[in-house]
Amino acid sequence: MPVKDLQGKQIWQRNTGRESISHWIIWLIGVAIFAYCWQKISNSTTWFFVWDAPRIADDIWTRATPPRWEYITQLGEPIWDTLNIATLGTIFSLILAVPIAFLAAHNTTPSRFFIRPIALLIIVSSRSINSLIWALLLIAIIGPGVFAGVIAIAIRSIGFCAKLLYEAIEEIDQTQVEAITATGASRWQVMAYGIVPQILPAFAGIAVFRWDINIRESTVLGLVGAGGIGLQLSSSLNVLAWPQVSLILLVILVAVIISEWVSAKVRGAII
Amino acid sequence: MLRLEKLEKTYKTGDQALKSVQLQVPEGQVLALIGPSGAGKSTLIRCINRLVEPTSGKVYLGEVELTGLSSNNLRRERRRMGMIFQEYALVERLSVMENVLSGRLGYVGFWRSFLRRFPQSDVDEAFRLLERVGLAHMADKRADELSGGQRQRVGICRALIQNPALLLVDEPTASLDPKTSRQIMRLICELCKERGLAAIINIHDVALAQMFVQRVIGLRFGAIEFDGPPEGLTPEVLTTIYGEEDWEATIEAVDDDGDIKVTK
């Protein structure tokens, strides 16, 4: 009882005594964990470098400005590759994500106890692992290049798209599906007439949203050798050509802003 | 033409929705199914075309026993039963025409339907039906742009283009205003007469039911409590179906409506 009767006075507290003690204990444990973690980080940090950081940052800044503008002529092709990695990767991932989403949604899955868990496992595996790691893996398998980037983006995006899509499928209006079933339509016709029209807007929204994210991700895939503008970034960093690095970062920034603008426009047009 | 034998349905939760329902509907008869909410009206209708799988009992449509059919044969038989839904259940993001044509899905193959290449005769029939319900000019509108009454008309077209022998109608007027309700009921009954269709109309508005149908079935707790002509619905009968209430007002209203119907 939050209201206590103490010597004839009514005392109101937000929590009961036991609750407030347990709250304090939880907070204490939280703070202790944080302090411990911070201790660990601090131990593996060379604090000398950290105190020196402002000077180094200033040094890098003076070296990186002004950007080497004429270098931009060499960035055309890498940008084109980056765009292709993102777009083709998104298209491939959508092709694979659609069937997986249908297998994972509990109202369309053919088998709730066998196929659905497998589909969900594919989704969570693909989502848990960053596209850079997929790219590393694919480069080890099929060699460096744009192709590895496309596949890495595709694999990473499957989980994301399939998850959002199967949530959309689970939210459809079941009576519309029932009405189509009642006409004597086959399983596939029910899919095409009852379900697909309902999830089409969600699908388009997801596709554009993921494309936008993929543009960002594909700009850095080159760091591990999977093509795109990241390759230039990585080689410029290796030779400490800071004016080139700053130009590349600017170009990436512009690309990201443009892709965000495009995706916002397209989503506005669809919905 | 339609025969239900000892039809029973028990849901997984243990609710017994239908208790051994026996019913026979001759060809061309329009029948109203009344009863309180939860009496099993919707379940009964859905058990006939097996949108809900009955627990036991048999359903015969003509000579065919529906309850034992494989899913392929069931689809073929479903073409003979048109269904009209409470909330219209149009596919909202498809056009009016596509919604009407979706009634032909049981007759055309998948790719034809997928590419929207329906036979010309189906398209003509769809336009004729839309014209009959006064919506031919709306054919290319999207279904969610229509008003409630218009949507239900499209729903009726979708059911009729199946060329059914039987209409299953689930609360056709539940989400409509009184005037539109009456128009829709009249339309359904006229169309049944024109085409000689039998219909089971599931409806909670007793007065409306009495106005339009030849036979009324009263359902309570999943069992048939009343089966007879609309005039047989006395206050005593309504009390056994719905429970104690002052029924005089309802019945009086029916008389007024009856007059209106005559003068029209």
Next chain:
Amino acid sequence: MSEINSFISKPWSKPSFIKRPWLRWTLIIFFLTYLLAAYATIDVNWSRVYEGLERGKKFVLAFTNPDFTTRSSDIYEGMFESIIMTITSSVVGIAISIPIALGAARNIAPLPVYLICRSIIAISRALQEIIVAILLVAIFGFGPLAGFLTLSFATIGFLSKLLAEDIESMDKVQAEAIEASGAKWMQWINYGVQPQVMPRLIGLSIYRLDINFRESAILGLVGAGGIGATLNTAFDRYEYDTAAAILLIIIMIVMALEYMSGVIRARVQ
């Protein structure tokens, strides 16, 4: 009945999504040409890919027989560092996000504050984690400190934006009622705003914790601490069974976090 005759025995086809035919065809042709051009510029070395299939098979098989033991101390240390970075950066990031979110909500903050906070968010969102990590490693040296700073910075952009949107869409009447009682600004936030956005804040925080953990796995690639370095070495040495073990651990932890977030979100709602 004259109208009906104009429809009968004419073919019907579905009206197109894009009404103007020239625009429709331009878009279709443009898109197809782009696809062809894009496809043409990817030169795939198919013989190399074919060779790689053998290794790919080996890798997939490695998942059935992951090797947790050979490099267990490396894996343990890397994972431990990743988790530490995740926890600290989430705590610090969330703590900084809250005031920034308040500043970035138009219905609470005055215009100058609003603009400053919004630009902080924009910068944080526009910069990729890995790029930030590269710069921070260059400035602060190798180690988990750079990773911690990177993730905190990224958390700010993510959390402040979503939280600010939630604050902007809150119920004004409740906040006004508290204001009308003569509450001070801090009291107003505490009583009028906080209760409304708390469930969302908790949900977002756990979601961000999940993201931070996943991101911490790649920061090691550029020397910012965490499991990424171990993973990178495993790939370089073609030790697929160790790599599989690491990936499995990551997937497990993400699944556990997702389950936990489901439970917690159900409780706070």
